[in-house]
Amino acid sequence: MTTSTETPSSTRRGPKHPGQRVAEWTDARLGLYKLGKSNLRKIFPDHWSFMLGEICLYSFTILILTGVYLTLFFHPSMSETVYNGPYAPLQGVRMSEAYASTMHISFEVRGGLLIRQIHHWSALIFIAGMIVHMMRVFFTGAFRKPRELNWLFGWTLLFIGMFEGFTGYSLPDDLLSGTGVRFTEGAVLSTPIVGTYLSMFLFGGEFPGHNFVPIFYSAHILLLPGIMAALLVAHLILVFYHKHTQFAGAGKTEKNVVGMPFFPIYTAKAGGFFFLVFGVIAAIAAIATINPIWTMGPYRPDQVSTGAQPDWYMGFSEGLIRVMPGWEISAWGHTLVLGVFIPLIVFPTVLIAIAVWPFLESWVTGDRGEHHLLDRPRNRPVRTGFGVAWLMLYFTLLIGGGNDLWATHFHLSIETITWSVRIGFFVVPVLSYFVTKRICLGLQRRDRDKVLHGRESGIIKRLPHGEFIEVHEPLDQTELHILTAHPQPQPLDIGPEVDENGVERKVSAVTKVRARLSRNFYGEHSQIPKPTVEEYDEITSGHGHH
Amino acid sequence: MKKLSARRRHPLAALVVLLFALAAIGGLYSALAPAPKAQADDSSSQSLEITEGRKLFSVGCASCHGAHGQGSSDGPSLVGVGSAAVDFQVGTGRMPAQQPGPQIQKKKTQYTQKDIDQLAAFIASLGPGPVTPTPDQYDPAGGDVAKGGELFRTNCSQCHNFVGKGGALTDGKYAPTLKGVDPKHIYEAMQTGPQNMPSFPDTTMPSKNKADIIAYLQAVDTAKSKNPGGFTLGSLGPVPEGLFAYIFGLGALIAVAAWIAARTTKAKKS
Numbered sequence: 141m142t143t144s145t146e147t148p149s150s151t152r153r154g155p156k157h158p159g160q161r162v163a164e165w166t167d168a169r170l171g172l173y174k175l176g177k178s179n180l181r182k183i184f185p186d187h188w189s190f191m192l193g194e195i196c197l198y199s200f201t202i203l204i205l206t207g208v209y210l211t212l213f214f215h216p217s218m219s220e221t222v223y224n225g226p227y228a229p230l231q232g233v234r235m236s237e238a239y240a241s242t243m244h245i246s247f248e249v250r251g252g253l254l255i256r257q258i259h260h261w262s263a264l265i266f267i268a269g270m271i272v273h274m275m276r277v278f279f280t281g282a283f284r285k286p287r288e289l290n291w292l293f294g295w296t297l298l299f300i301g302m303f304e305g306f307t308g309y310s311l312p313d314d315l316l317s318g319t320g321v322r323f324t325e326g327a328v329l330s331t332p333i334v335g336t337y338l339s340m341f342l343f344g345g346e347f348p349g350h351n352f353v354p355i356f357y358s359a360h361i362l363l364l365p366g367i368m369a370a371l372l373v374a375h376l377i378l379v380f381y382h383k384h385t386q387f388a389g390a391g392k393t394e395k396n397v398v399g400m401p402f403f404p405i406y407t408a409k410a411g412g413f414f415f416l417v418f419g420v421i422a423a424i425a426a427i428a429t430i431n432p433i434w435t436m437g438p439y440r441p442d443q444v445s446t447g448a449q450p451d452w453y454m455g456f457s458e459g460l461i462r463v464m465p466g467w468e469i470s471a472w473g474h475t476l477v478l479g480v481f482i483p484l485i486v487f488p489t490v491l492i493a494i495a496v497w498p499f500l501e502s503w504v505t506g507d508r509g510e511h512h513l514l515d516r517p518r519n520r521p522v523r524t525g526f527g528v529a530w531l532m533l534y535f536t537l538l539i540g541g542g543n544d545l546w547a548t549h550f551h552l553s554i555e556t557i558t559w560s561v562r563i564g565f566f567v568v569p570v571l572s573y574f575v576t577k578r579i580c581l582g583l584q585r586r587d588r589d590k591v592l593h594g595r596e597s598g599i600i601k602r603l604p605h606g607e608f609i610e611v612h613e614p615l616d617q618t619e620l621h622i623l624t625a626h627p628q629p630q631p632l633d634i635g636p637e638v639d640e641n642g643v644e645r646k647v648s649a650v651t652k653v654r655a656r657l658s659r660n661f662y663g664e665h666s667q668i669p670k671p672t673v674e675e676y677d678e679i680t681s682g683h684g685h686h
Numbered sequence: 687m688k689k690l691s692a693r694r695r696h697p698l699a700a701l702v703v704l705l706f707a708l709a710a711i712g713g714l715y716s717a718l719a720p721a722p723k724a725q726a727d728d729s730s731s732q733s734l735e736i737t738e739g740r741k742l743f744s745v746g747c748a749s750c751h752g753a754h755g756q757g758s759s760d761g762p763s764l765v766g767v768g769s770a771a772v773d774f775q776v777g778t779g780r781m782p783a784q785q786p787g788p789q790i791q792k793k794k795t796q797y798t799q800k801d802i803d804q805l806a807a808f809i810a811s812l813g814p815g816p817v818t819p820t821p822d823q824y825d826p827a828g829g830d831v832a833k834g835g836e837l838f839r840t841n842c843s844q845c846h847n848f849v850g851k852g853g854a855l856t857d858g859k860y861a862p863t864l865k866g867v868d869p870k871h872i873y874e875a876m877q878t879g880p881q882n883m884p885s886f887p888d889t890t891m892p893s894k895n896k897a898d899i900i901a902y903l904q905a906v907d908t909a910k911s912k913n914p915g916g917f918t919l920g921s922l923g924p925v926p927e928g929l930f931a932y933i934f935g936l937g938a939l940i941a942v943a944a945w946i947a948a949r950t951t952k953a954k955k956s
Contacts (some may be wrong), residue, residue: 170904186950191943195936228903229831246707247914257915264931265939272936316841400950413946420938428934429915429926435849435906437839445843446853446861452928542925544854553858610726 172633176403185386186404189280192273194410198417199266200372204258207361213249215241216357218313218350227434235313237437238353242312242433243352252534255423263305264430265421267453274494278527281515282385282497285508286657290378295495296370300364302453307360309431309451316431318439319350319448323461348441387514388625392617394512405528449541457487459540463561492535494530497523504657506632518587518624522661526616528576529569536564579664584668590615591671592679612663614680624670632658732807739808742801746782755812767878768815769806774874776802777869788858789881816877818885823893824873829901838899841886849906849921855882864905869900 156164167173184190218235221232225240232245235243245252266435273683274294277283283291306324310317310589325347329335383397392398400406450458460483467478501523502508519525547554586672594612601611615623634655638646660666692890693699744753750761757763764771777782780794797805806818822828839848846854850864861905876896879885886896905911919926 186947188940188944188947191947192940194938195943229835229902231927232832233836243739253915261789261931261935264928265935268928268932268936269939272940278951315843405950414942416942417939420942421935422936424930424935426921427931428917431920431924432913432915434914435921440839443839443843445839445848446845447847447851447923447925451924452931455924456930476891545922545925547771547854547858548852548860551858554856554918556858632868638733 144370155537173605176568179380180401180403182380182402183394183396183397183399184384184402189276189517191413191560192269192276194413195269195417196266197372197376198275198414199262199421200368201260201414202418202421203259204365204369205306206255206262207327207542209255210245210252211361211465213241213245213252214238214357215634216311216354218348218353230434230437233438236353238311238313239433239438243312246434247531248291254422254425257430258422259308260430261425261428263308264453267301267305270294270301275527275531278377278386278494278497279515279517279524280387281520282522284511285502286510287385288383288498288502290375290382292495292499293371293375293378295491296667297368297375299461299491300368300371301481304360304368305451306454307364308357310356311353311360312431312433313439314431315436315439315443315445316442317326318348319444320450320454321439322347322441323458325448327480327484329462330477331483332476332481341463348439381473383512384515385512387516388622390621392513397512404621414644428595445546446548452538456490456534456537457483457541457545459537459561460486461539462543463537463540463558463565465562466651490530490533494527498527501661504632504654505629506658507629513625513627516584517630518580521577521584521666524580525573525576529573532572533569536561536568540565580668584670588668588671591620591623594678626670628667629662631655632663636668704711711809735804735807736811739804739806739811742797742805743808746796747805750783755809763810764809766815767809768814769810769818770808770874771878771880772809773802773818774871774878774880776805778871780880782932789860792862809827816874817892819870819871819873819877824869824900825895825896826869826901829894829897829899831898831901831905833895834900834902835906837895838902841891842899845883847922850903850908851921864903869904872900872903873897898951 162301163172215237219239220239221237223233223235223243224242225231225243227243230243242256245256247253277291277294306320310321325339325343328339328342331338333684339347340353342355343349384399386392386397389398396442437443447457462479464479464483469476469478478518515523517527540558543554543561546552547559594614595614599609599611600610603609632655634647634651635645636646637645728946743751743755747755747761747764750758751764752758752761755764772781776797777795777799779795779859780790780797784793801816809815810817838846842850845853845855845861846864852861852863854860861883873896874879875883876891876899877885877888919930
């Protein structure tokens, strides 16, 4: 039942169905049939973790839809006005047009507050979804060839998404976000040599100036979403082009994809999921307040509140600045504010550390092959260890960013938390790396044990001579395959230290480092040899049962 | 006289004489000595309050603040702190202190209001200080809410948060939440500056402005205040919002994803 065989038969039966006529008209101009034929039956594998990216896609769509509604009523202006709206505690207070129009959206526009809250909750969930999606890709090794570029596209989406969120958070010009903008201005000012110029450019004069809301507005509704939409499309095209990765399993190879066709299964599933995501976010927005700007009041540089944090995705930069000692160097009439500048440098470094991992890994391991089967995280202890270490660093800094709230809610001293984060910044990632690696190796041993001896059944059997044993139940073929499908690469071999004549070979220092790192990846301390067929046969033959 | 002279060698005679002598000296002393109540400038009911307050003070406070409120290594001098400070500290249960720590905690009030007034009267008699406000001074009905909001954001929110939810200070100290605090106590705290709080005497913040701030807090931080956006998540800003987005937002969505992935079409056996 293909389209080509259908055409002559329908002409014979009489006039064409109007739907078919529309389809043919469009096909003649856009070539949809060919596109559909090659892509509609695209196969996608089924796993809940493959839907994390979809959460991001849908929350981004919700952000655009609700964002358009908000632009209809928002005035990106810093000119001063006096509030006369329905919210009594602010009546007669001077504020910017931006703040007044956000108050107007929240209290007077029909559905305005709900849309604002949907927009803001989606933003938090969008970026949270991107982090979780990225870590899924990381831990399963889905970033390997041929998907490194798509990994970078995704990472860039996260990076820009953080600033997209930050500019949006700053637009209402309330006391909380204004404090965040002031923070940003301080960070910009700390840049050596060009800091003051950059700040003047951004704010059009001394802080807060009259420019930053219009500038942030252009960036927030035009520049950044435009770049993000383009990257998103490229990201999705590459997912289609590369085909989706899958977990190892019976019948799944590097050359096929086992799953359901895009049409009609995934169009239905994905369409349904979109509405579920929209529904969950709308329900949350209807239940819980987010960014109640009316309680914060308009921004004034002479006012500040405690508990002034950025939205969570910028929280780790807040943590960096909160725990950094206030160092500064004054020389030749200039001040280098290390207490701010170092966090400003560490902030992108933390993010770049995870972005470059795929390239580092393929360089160290010398792996140039294509990979479409996903790794189980335990089978790549070094990568998993690094991922957990990175996440723990991130969480440690998040705790530093909320140090005041942890202090009040857990009855701790804020200095204790700050010092713990300072030490934790260096210690926690290292510890988590080694702990994770040990856990991975333990799990590998457990897998080996399960393959060779089967699963503990919990049944205690008494043998004729009186001995008690626990009956082990052998795994079925599918499970055995999953536990043994992963390849176990060998570390890089740089050859003997001396050549056949006993002369020392020249090996560059870089190669030596690479070989050492490679041994760390795939050496005997990083992977438990998986059971061989011989071992399995010997142990399951029934002789010498234990 | 015969009877008297006959008994003058009685063994108890010396004791009787001693008692008479003591009574005479005591009587003369009480008649001639400068009594403290003679210095009090007003009615005898207040002097009675001071006397009663002194008794309460000797029992409950003197061990740390000294027998005359002069202070010791365990507690500050109370000379000149005024009745407002006593009414705040004892009225909110902070005094008498229960245990040492970074900061004296608020707890259940230990004295009745009558006792507190007596203690306050005694402390006020030690030296001039801030006076307990009258109800019309702290009545939120008379305050300008919007003005109070501006004053609060300028002077208070850097420690107490936008709507008075409190916040952290150094070394385990903290600015407490202002929700549910009696307007009188808020007023007194501004007057006297308890613990780490700076004081805002009438010279820097007139009584009218204090009432404005109280009116603002009543509008935004009580069980009756309107929260048009739904649950406030503690009104603590982006940290609880982020936690909520992760746990309930992303958590729910991942649960939905797992549910969808688990319900899939089964491949037909051909």
